[in-house]
Amino acid sequence: QSALTQPASVSGSPGQSITISCTGTSSDVGGYNYVSWYQQYPGKAPKLIIYDVSNRPSGVSNRFSASKSGNTASLTISGLQAEDEADYYCSSYTSSSTPVFGGGTKLTVL
Amino acid sequence: QVQVVESGGGLVKPGGSLRLSCVASGFRFSDYYMSWVRQAPGKGLEWISYITSRGTNVYYADSVKGRFTISRDDAKNSVYLQINSLRAEDTAMYYCARLAGWPNFDPWGQGTLVTVSS
Numbered sequence: 391q392s393a394l395t396q397p398a399s400v401s402g403s404p405g406q407s408i409t410i411s412c413t414g415t416s417s418d419v420g421g422y423n424y425v426s427w428y429q430q431y432p433g434k435a436p437k438l439i440i441y442d443v444s445n446r447p448s449g450v451s452n453r454f455s456a457s458k459s460g461n462t463a464s465l466t467i468s469g470l471q472a473e474d475e476a477d478y479y480c481s482s483y484t485s486s487s488t489p490v491f492g493g494g495t496k497l498t499v500l
Numbered sequence: 501q502v503q504v505v506e507s508g509g510g511l512v513k514p515g516g517s518l519r520l521s522c523v524a525s526g527f528r529f530s531d532y533y534m535s536w537v538r539q540a541p542g543k544g545l546e547w548i549s550y551i552t553s554r555g556t557n558v559y560y561a562d563s564v565k566g567r568f569t570i571s572r573d574d575a576k577n578s579v580y581l582q583i584n585s586l587r588a589e590d591t592a593m594y595y596c597a598r599l600a601g602w603p604n605f606d607p608w609g610q611g612t613l614v615t616v617s618s
Contacts, residue, residue, distance in 0.1 A: 436608055442601065482603065483603050488561070489550075489602070
């Protein structure tokens with residue numbers, strides 16, 4: 391199973407909004423409403439921030455939102471803050487009954 | 501609180517073996533699928549294996565199939581990963597995570613580092 395495609399890096403200034411894309415195929419992202427997103431700080435374990443395409447777990451800021459269109463899922467962070475600087479990964483269920491991750495996106499807050 | 505804690509990593513020579521352990525607490529362990537995910541130094545996340553509740557089914561990434569074996573002991577709230585025939589490219593932080601839906605890895609442990617080097 392090939393990894394989902396994410397941009398290697400994105401950047402934005404405090405207060406701005408950024409969007410990270412996650413592109414797969416009809417066998418994963420496009421075929422199921424099972425996409426999740428993770429935030430990972432350096433040296434730390436990942437943390438679930440979005441599940442089932444667009445749902446936020448309790449305690450996750452509402453500045454994080456997500457959606458899906460066709461084979462591409464997207465994570466949007468609004469009102470960018472310095473603490474949002476981290477790596478972000480998407481993940482999808484696949485037709486092989488297994489999960490697959492994206493390659494990860496490094497977010498830099500300028 | 502809901503948490504998982506890994507152990508068992510270390511430095512091992514190529515061709516060697518290790519058994520990673522993950523102990524869970526704060527939730528009804530037997531009801532959940534459990535998974536292992538690894539991250540090579542400076543690289544992204546790679547799913548490697550999961551086991552269904554009651555151990556009915558197991559799944560592996562192609563990169564580890566035939567060398568890694570996942571198992572669970574519901575009486576001990578534990579999931580294990582036996583890793584054999586280790587290669588340099590298996591060097592990574594190995595994370596245990598509960599699968600709380602698809603593909604909702606939550607929570608994650610702090611990871612256990614496996615280093616394969618002669």
